[in-house]
Amino acid sequence: MTSFQSTLGEEEGIAEELAAGQREISIAEFFEKNKHMLGFDSGARGLVTAVKEAVDNALDACEEARIQPGPDIYVEIKEVGDYYRLVVEDNGPGITKEQLPRVFGKLLYGSRFHAREQSRGQQGIGISAAVLFSQLTSGKPAKITSRTQGASEANYYELIIDTDSNEPEIKTERETSWDRSHGTRIELEMEANMRARAQLHDYIKHTAVVNPHARLELREPALDEPLKFERVEGASLPAETEEIRPHPHGVELGTLIKMLEATESYSVSGFLQGEFTRVGKKTADKVVNGFRDRHFGREMSWPAPEGVDLEAALTDAVSGKGAKATSIFASEIADVLDSRDLTAHHELVGIVDNVADATEEETGKTFGDTVRENAVEAAWTKMTTGRVGGPGADA
Structure with a gap:
């Protein structure tokens, strides 16, 4: 036996020791340690990112539900003790009681990831990432109120994300009265600052310009009067987006194999014509x-x-x-x-x-x-x- 082999013998069981330290991590746990990847790398940027994610969600929800005359979105930022409180409220269709905890308390949960159509949100990360940033910096749960059309009462939740399991941990759950007939309101407290105030105002202004069918209102500590952008008279909701099929040149081999396994076509020719555009x-x-x-x-x-x-x-x-x-x-x-x-x-x-x-x-x-x-x-x-x-x- 060589001296090298002898040395290896002394380390017998090292593989088992290393294996004992290996474990699966959840996506929430990963982003907990890498929140900069989601745009929450500082208090200034984190606040702007949270506003953007909430407003984009509100616009998408109102447009998908064809809410008339259009989205009505209210954004408020207040300094509360050591933290900033962000409130975003909309007149969207609301979220059902069964779905609400997962929409806000589970990363990579949404309805648009598998849909091949244009939307602002896609992966199901944005708003739940804002909830995660809030709980990490303030230790406080997100407060969410939502009411669906025709419901007699709104549903109120206080929740955080369990980063070990990537599941919502509900702190409070009850029905409550609300003056809106339908919509959603989210309240987050976070460690932040207003150094990116100019970027925040620009985002609200630019969003109003490209969405003339929406009404936006921003209240924040430095404003004596709310920053309001009224709905443009005569502006209507944008046309509904249509799901598009992929083009063959843009599909990788692995994706093609998965599509072939899932197709209901009985022939390759039928599969190509049914699953791809311009074929x-x-x-x-x-x-x-x-x-x-x-x-x-x-x-x-x-x-x-x-x-x-x-x-x-x-x-x-x-x-x-x-x-x-x-x-x-x-x-x-x-x-x-x-x-x-x-x-x-x-x-x-x-x-x-x-x-x-x-x-x-x-x-x-x-x-x-x-x-x-x-x-x-x-x-x-x-x-x-x-x-x-x-x-x-x-x-």
């Missing part, structure tokens, strides 16, 4: 045939077709060479293929080239690239049509 029958057939050429054509060998006049098909593929030269060319290729047990695509190309060269010497006729390609295509079609993986088989 019709002609394009789908071209893709399928290209796949066959590559995988069945170059990697699989086929016998000469039985009961098929291969010579006639080859004759039809040749034009302008005269009857005698054409007959010699076609019959020789057919004879060679009939004499072989199996022929692959690249072997067929070689056979056609050899016969063409010999026919040129014998007849003085030129058999160029186009004639040769047509002959290969005609022979290959006859050899593969109707067979497993061939052009005539189900795709």
